[in-house]
Amino acid sequence: GNQFLEEIEILESIRAVMDFDADILDQEFTLGDDKQFDEVQKELDLCNQLMPVAPAPGAIPALNLKKGTTTLAFRFAKGIIVCVDSRASSGQYVASSTVQKVIEINDRLLGTMAGGAADCQFWERVLGRECRLWELRNKHKITVSAASKILANITYSYRGRGLSMGTMVAGWDKHGPNLFYVDSEGTRLNSNLFSVGSGSIYAYGVLDQGYDWEMSVEDAIDLGRRAIYHATHRDAGSGGWINLYHVHENGWTKISRDDCNDLHWGPYGRKP
Known part of the structure; x- marks a missing residue:
């Protein structure tokens, strides 16, 4: 509950800083519209950097077993x-x-x-x-x-x-x-x-x-x-x-x- 609300608040603050408009993702791009596409791609890349993927609440962590050899x-x-x-x-x-x-x-x-x-x-x-x-x-x-x-x-x-x-x-x-x-x-x-x-x-x-x-x-x-x-x-x-x-x-x-x-x-x- 609290963790989910905190993630929502972080995402909203990121969008406010970036002036991110999700509607732009639904627009169709023509082959010549490279500039507009690049702008959206930069916004998405920045969002991915600021919001790394986190495991779902309650998810079982993957096993990380140590290996050995010579x-x-x-x-x-x-x-x-x-x-x-x-x-x-x-x-x-x-x-x-x-x-x-x-x-x-x-x-x-x-x-x-x-x-x-x-x-x-x-x-x-x-x-x-x-x-x-x-x-x-x-x-x-x-x-x-x-x-x-x-x-x-x-x-x-x-x-x-x-x-x-x-x-x-x-x-x-x-x-x-x-x-x-x-x-x-x-x-x-x-x-x-x-x-x-x-x-x-x-x-x-x-x-x-x-x-x-x-x-x-x-x-x-x-x-x-x-x-x-x-x-x-x-x-x-x-x-x-x-x-x-x-x-x-x-x-x-x-x-x-x-x-x-x-x-x-x-x-x-x-x-x-």
Whole structure:
């Protein structure tokens, strides 16, 4: 009751300040009447800014469950290591411990998932289709840069509509190994090393200490696995299995799938 009356008073005061005449909305505009149309559009835009949409009285607020994950990828002289955990969480509830967070886009490209699982899975499948169509049209393999640009263009066109994505696109093309980060705001970044997710701060600590461009493949594999393990040990939103891939000149290879608990009580855990 009181809230409704207050909203009416606010709306009336806005109209008084703007000299807003609702009857103008019923007028028909000709194709040449652009000036009159622009004036009405400005008034409507100002009204929308001053009166943001509010939920109806008594409406149940939407659930905003926290998500957690840890994904990483880094480029070095002999390729790219992509390593992820497998836990899907909804707030304090662990929804799954066997999520495949590496999306195999094609035989030379990999994508990772962080954020909303459905958003990442769907749009990276769309990216796989777009890459295949691009290759059929152009008669050669798409570059990692072009593939990441396609995904960034898609996410930018949907910005502000509720997408939740923090992905990495990794692959080997005619320019060598390449790695990009793309998120749901349309951001697209190129670098040698990325980690995304709630556990990324822990993974970065291990990666920054051990990363070396000239490292061997074996050392790179151990570094990626160790970084994800320490993130899962400290971050409640990360855990499950550690899936590790190596991107090389001939495509990509899935190297291992390790249980975090086995690593904790094995090579990486604290000794009593």
